[in-house]
Amino acid sequence: MKAIGYVVRGDAGVIQRSEISADGAPTAISAGSGQNISFNLRQADIQGYQRLGDNLQVTLIDGRVVILEDFYGAGDNARLFISADGYLNEVELVEGQDGAVYATYGPSEQWGKWSPSDDLIFLDGPEVAHAAVADDEVSMLGAGLLGAALSPGLLGAGAALGGLGLLGGGLGGSGGSGGGVSRIEPTVDQEGELTIAGDDVTEEEESILISGTAEPGSEVEVTIGGEAVTTITTEEGTWEVVFEGETFPDDGTYPVEVVVTEEGGIVTELTGPEIVIDLTGPVIEFTDGTVSVGDMTNGEDYADGVEIGGNGEPGASIAVTIDGVTHETVVADDGTWGVVFATSEIAAGEYETSVTVVSSDAYGNTTTVTDTVVIDTETSVAIDTGLAGGDDLINAAEAAAGVSLTGTAEAGASVEVTLEGVTHTVIADENGVWTAMFASSELPTGEMQATVTAVATDVAGNTSTTTSTIDIDTINNVTFEAGVVGGDGMVSASEMSGGVVLTGTTQPGSTVEVEMDGKSYTATVDASGNWSVNVPAVDIATGEYDASVVVTSTDAAGNVASTSGTFSVDTENAVTFAEDIVEGEGIVNAVEASDGVVLTGTTQPGSNVTVKMGAVTHTATVDAAGNWTANFAAHEIAAGEYDADVTVTSVDAVGNTAQTTGTVQIDTENAVNFVETPGGTDGVVNAAEAAAGVTITGQTDPGSSVVVELGGVSNTATVAADGSWSVNFAAGEIPSGEYTATLTATSTDAVGNVDVATDTVEIDTVAGSLTLSSDPIEYDNTINFVEESDGVTVKGTSDPGNVVEVTLAGVTHSVTTDAAGNWSAFYAGGEIPQGTYTADITATTTDAAGNSREVTGTVDVDTEVLNLAHTGDVADDNVINGDERDAGVTFTGTVESGSSVVVTMNGVSNTATVDANGNWSVDFAKSDIPTGEMNVEVVADVIDPAGNEASVSRMVEVDTLVNALANSSAPIEGDNVVNAAEAADGFTLTGVVEPGSVVEVSFGGATVTATVDASGNWSADIPASAINMDAEYSEDAVINATDAAGNTDSITRTIAVDTQAPDGGPVIENYTRGLSGYEAISVESTVNDLAVYEIGNHGSGPATQVASESDGIEISVLDQTMFGFNPTVPDGSHLVVTETDAAGNSSGTYLVLDETSTSVVDMSNPSLGDLQIETIDLQFAEDSQLTITEAQLVALSSNSDEVYISGGSDDTVTITGAIRTVNGDGVDTYTLGDGTLMIEDDINVII
Known part of the structure; x- marks a missing residue:
């Protein structure tokens, strides 16, 4: 074993470095409050953790033990880190309910990525003896692991995954300080x-x-x-x-x-x-004394100081400042405040000044508001009396029109103007001018001096008063003495010859104008006001009339008075004779002459009139109105036709003479006689002549009217200019029979003279008896084809022995009436023309006097069926489709009205309905019409009203179905699912249908018309716009077909659509890098297929797949999938991890790996768009410098135009022109044209 380094950094920044002993003895490290402890270890080097009281025990994979003393002690807990190969991860420990301790690893939230110079980072790897992980491997965890399932670390590619789970225990015992942990009470x-x-x-x-x-x-x-x-x-x-x-x-x-x-x-x-x-300043507002509340300070207000008041926060202080003077107060409990500025603190006059109020509450919050104070303490007013009447004098005319008084005041001021007790209120305009209008009724009359007072009140309420005087003169008068003109108010001819003097009175000093008959004269006015003027004789018209005079006087003040009068003028006499109304029309006939004649006319009342007619003179009677009348006796009027001369002479009361003449027409004679009477050469009026009417002629005086009477009927004759007359008597005015009739002609000439003439005429209009038989011909009065072929008989009656001419349909037969008075005419077959028409029948006989009798009748001839036809297209196109069969079909045609029609189709017969015009129609129900595709004959059999028979037929096509509408059995898009990529260019549906049909396919709100070839194969392209993007659903496509006959059919096909790509791209949890490159990567597990692609040449190379779904190793406890790379992915490459759902939709995460040669991230690689990049992960690359354009952003994925970028504070993203939206959730939104970026807010973003 080799020693393992560690670093302890205190909360004061003091660094202590040491090593874990290589001899296997436990290492104890003081882990006081606030310390940071970093071991030169990888995750795989640690076997487990255990809490021993306040201590933490760390057991390495080679068996060495490290005790962190007081790790769980009071105060801020220590922080634990592991570091190797320049990477630093913090260890987060969580205690389970069974005493076990679980660990997670991830980059520190406080520092993000670390530089090699950081105190807690180890640049070398440790040497810890354990199997399955080579000593040249480093495992790095993404930030996503911080909240993930707990694990002891990730193994290298192909390593065994045993031993995952609880990391407690293994060393035995509790260290003597274990036991139960007391509950921490909430505080x-x-x-x-x-x-x-x-x-x-x-x-x-x-x-x-x-x-x-x-x-x-x-x-x-x-x-x-x-x-x-x-x-x-x-x-x-x-x-x-x-x-x-x-x-x-x-x-x-x-x-x-x-x-x-x-x-x-x-x-x-x-x-x-x-x-x-x-944190809010007190509320404050003005309620008194400022412009904002509509207040201003006038002289009255100013006198007792300027008041400013308002509302505020109770208890708040108030400081009010105007022109450097400040008054302070406190807002009262009711929220009101107020201060008063003395007149010594604020100047008088007209001006505006600002007011500032500062309010402070108990917490020191302040509010400042400003407003404006208006000071107006002055005003003035003046009267301009010189403008009243234009000359400081108001005369009657000016008073009648009303008078405007004017003056000046402060602009906008209200001015009360009072004239002799009448007051008007006006407003001074923007120039300070005011005008008060006094109506005529408001002005005093007479001659006086009136007082005017003006009181002005300006907009601030200040007042000012002034007075003045105005002269008033509205009186004038004038008279005309009409009664003394000519001495008696009348001017005779002699008085007119020397001219006429007119006189009157007016006010002294006035001017007088006299107007008579359109002419004006200026009168002379003396000192007493008497006026006179002479009107020359030449200015006075002769005749008999009243002359009108108008006198106008204008006094010195300009007041005008006027009067008028008339005087009489009489210089003429006149007389008339009413010749046009003598005896009503100016003509005296014999009757009128027999009782004398009265002549009339007019003259001036009081005149003497004499009337002479012919040689006889009479003195007329003249009434008070000047109408005269003269009577001439009958013996004083000679008989005959002539014009009598009349002379009328009148002398009026003053001796004026007038005379007129005229004539009276005398006509007392008339005569009338017959020239020709009716009856022809035999002097007898027969029936034919009577039927044509008879004409009678004669002679009378021209202009006369003639009335002729025949057999009690009177008609007025037509009289020509030469006096010849004629009159016609119509056939209906001549009674039939055999008799002698008397004629009387009465003539009345134009003036009423009457003469009478008489004569006789013979009448004979009787021709004997003749009838047609009332029995119907051929029983129904209609001759059909069969009856015409057998022959037809026409019968009637007449006087025995009479010859009767019988005509039927233009064919005439002569027959003789038998002794019983019966006659008959036979028409053989073929004589009567064939067809459909009404034949006339005429029977005629003539007597010795030439009177003829004729009787007529008709008979219908109908030997054919007319207008028989089928009409119109059946079902519009002569093809009966399925819908039309279902609804029933109507056949139509024409035939003679009244015919019966039976229509037969495919063995089914129906009786048609025939209307009054001969139009027939018949309905065939659905059950009457065959189904399928065929041609059928439709026959209409007809019997017309005359009994004639006929038939007509037509062919009709029956097509009631659409053949073979079906979908293609081929799967859509290969798998019967339309994914996002396939939806981008739409998809195609296919099938078969009856050739010649129209196919429409509806899907997603779009309806497209399919292409149908000659064999009936159809194809419809569904556009991308009909497919919902970013969605997963099934929808039926509806296929509607309409064949050439109009039959329709419909089928559906269910379309599965899945255009919803996996959200955001796979989440990268960590990767493993060896000396030769990147050996493995762990991805958050998903139900979709994962794949890993290498982007070589610093992100500019092509995308090469290095792992597929089948290569992944599922780590279920971590919910991760690990992919190992063999060979490794070399440095200078980046990775793209994609996930693809069952429909083929995919999204990818572009994992930018750390490079030593460059920090620039190349986004111009077109290969990225093929991998549907939705996320760019910068968290594992140091100091990344990424620049992206809108075009590059949009090209990254066809799923959306949005990308998520994760990373740290050392990374920089440049998106020139983007618009930022701060979301407040650690991720900000940037809009770049049509694209959107979601960027973690730790990343430096340049826009």
Whole structure:
């Protein structure tokens, strides 16, 4: 055996170096409180540990024993390390319930990775005699082992794995100091009151440490103010928690509540010290005297000092400062405070100044707020009276429009303006100008001096008053003396010849304008106010009217008065004769002449009128309105047709004479006679002539109206310009029969003269009897094909011996009526034209007078079936598919209305429905229609209403099924599971179907149309977008097929999808390195297949697989799998460990190994992306320098664009342009373009 070195470093930093004796004697080392002890050993060199009272016994694999005295003594326990080949691992010891001691190994949490110069590190390996592990091997554990299962160390590749388990015992005995261990009672170290308060508390000082004792392994939950922190009691039975950051409570006073739960289930509740936290300054606000609360200080307020007040924290001090003057006070119990600044401390005037308030609470927290104080103690006002009325005088017109008074005041001030008791309140504008409008009704009238008062109140409440005066003059008047014009208010022609003088009165000093008939004249006004003006004769129009005069007076103040009047003018006389209304229309006929004629007209009232007509003169009667009337007797009017001249003369009361003339039309004669009467050459009106109507003509005076009466019917004749007239009597106006009728013609000329003429005419319209038989022809009045072939008879009656012409369908037969008065006409087969139509029947007979009688009738001829056809496509395309068969099929066609139709298909007959237009339809139910694929004949048999028969047929295709829709039996993607790599480009489904069909495949919300070849093979590509990534599930793909006939079928195929790669990549636990390279690696076990790849040439070489799942050795007690490398992996290489699930999804961990030639980690190797790198592990490589771009990050894995990087404080990761998010859980998030990095926060990150 050889000596084994160790180092002891005290808590003061003193170093002691020594050796474990090589002679096999036990080595005792003092392990007092706070000491760090490091042995030059590997894990495999240690057989086990045992607690002997407060001592720890370490047994090496070669049998040597080391006693660490007082290792478990009072105070801080010592820390134990092992080191070899430049590596350092701390030994964590845990006591089991049966007295055994378990150990775990891992890099120290306090120091992370160690430099070779550290006091506790040994650069050489120990020489301890034991088998199975060569003396050139080093085993390093990753940080992940600290919480892992306990083991005595990892063996080299291929070594036996026996002896794992408890590491206690082996040396026998308890060393005399063993026995039971008493229970550690839960306690809290702190007590009393802990206060954290005041402005001087830094962010680092916002921390609360609570500690105590409890049984090792107990869970301790500490709660302060709703915030809870949980920890586990150490092996020494101590615990501590720190409240800081997010767990630091808000302001308040809280008890410390502790709940201890021991491993055996015992729960103890403790109460610690009371925590007082006050880190917030007192609340303070203004309520009085500042701008923020809408206050300002005016002159009245200022007089008794400026008050500032507000609310705050009761008991807090208040210091209020304005313009260097400070007043102090304390916030009252009700939370209010206030101070008053004297007028000697704050200047008067108009200005703003700031106010500052500082409040301090009992803990020294302070709050400072500022606001603004507005001082306004002055104002002014003025009246500008010179602008009232424009001349300091308000006349009537100005008063009528209202008057604006103006002045000045402080901008925004309220001004009350009072004029003779009327007050208006206005606001001065931004320029300080105010305007008050007084309405006409508010102004005084007359002549006076009015007082104006203005009182201004500015926005601060300051007031100022001023007064002034304004002159008022609103009075003027004028009159017009119309009654003295012309001496009597009337101007005659003689008075008008010398002109007319107009007069009146007004106020002295006024100007007067007189307007008459559109002309203006300026009057002369004397000192007394009398005015006069002369209007020349040429300005006065002749005639008889009232002249209007308007007089306007304007006094010296500008007041205007106006008056108007009229005077009469009469210089004319007139007379009229109403010739157009003599006897109503200006014409005197014989009747009117017989009782005399009255002539009328108008003239001026009081005039004398004489009327002369022909040689006779009469004096007219004139009424008060000037209407005159003259009567002429019948004997004074000569008979005949002529115009009589009339002269009318009028002389008015003043001697003015007027005369007019006219004529009166006299017409007292008329005559009428017959020129031609009806009846033709024989003078008799027969039936035909009566049926055509008869015309009668004659002669009368032009312009006359003629009324002709025949057999009691009167018609008005048409009279031509030359006096000839004619009148027509329609057939219905001439009574039938044989008789002599009287004609009377009465003529009335244009002026009402009447004359009458009479005559006679012979009437004969009777032609004898004739009928068609009322019996229907061929029993139903319809001749069908069979009946026409047999011949048809038409029958009727007439006078015996009469010849009757019978016409049927254009074919005429003459027959003679027998002695009984019956006649019949026979039409042989073939005489009546074939077809479907209505044939006319006519029977005619004529008497000696030329009267004819005709009777008519009709008979239907229908010798054929018309419009018989199938119409429309059956089921839209003449193919009946399965859906259409299920729903039933309708056949349609046309035929004659009223026909019966029976349709037969495949031996099934159904009766159709025929509508009024001849459209027929028939429904065939599902059971009536055959299934399968075939062509069937559809026959429609018809009997029309006439009894004619016919049929028509058509062919229909039946196709009711989709043939051979099926999935391919070949597995999808080889194993019927779609993994992530396969999902990246989608997958393909295949099968067979009836050729010509359309196939649609739906999966994952996507529907794609398959490609179908001529043989019916279909193929559908499901896109990647339809596949959920990072998921494991099964989903049915639905295959829908529609054949050319429209038949549909549907099948499904279950698709297994597993695109969820193993999470994060394998966890590397440790590796073993020999002199020639890396010999083994241990990985946290997993159900997935593991594989190890070597990346040579400093991480830039290709990926070479060096181990597979079958090469791994399962260490179940550690939940690890170890892979040995033969040959070893040389220095300058890195490793990638992948795990692949059953679906083929994989993720990898890039293990960066330590290199002596470089610390740079090459991320540009494209081979890494093939291994789906999800984690980069830097914890085993010293001073790693890793730089990664967005493109490199995204290329590392197709599973995600996220990578996890683990390591220590000696490692540096450069990710230029990344954005950092601090998570607070030891791992920070960095966003780099579309990629994300999760980096342990011990690592140095450059962004």
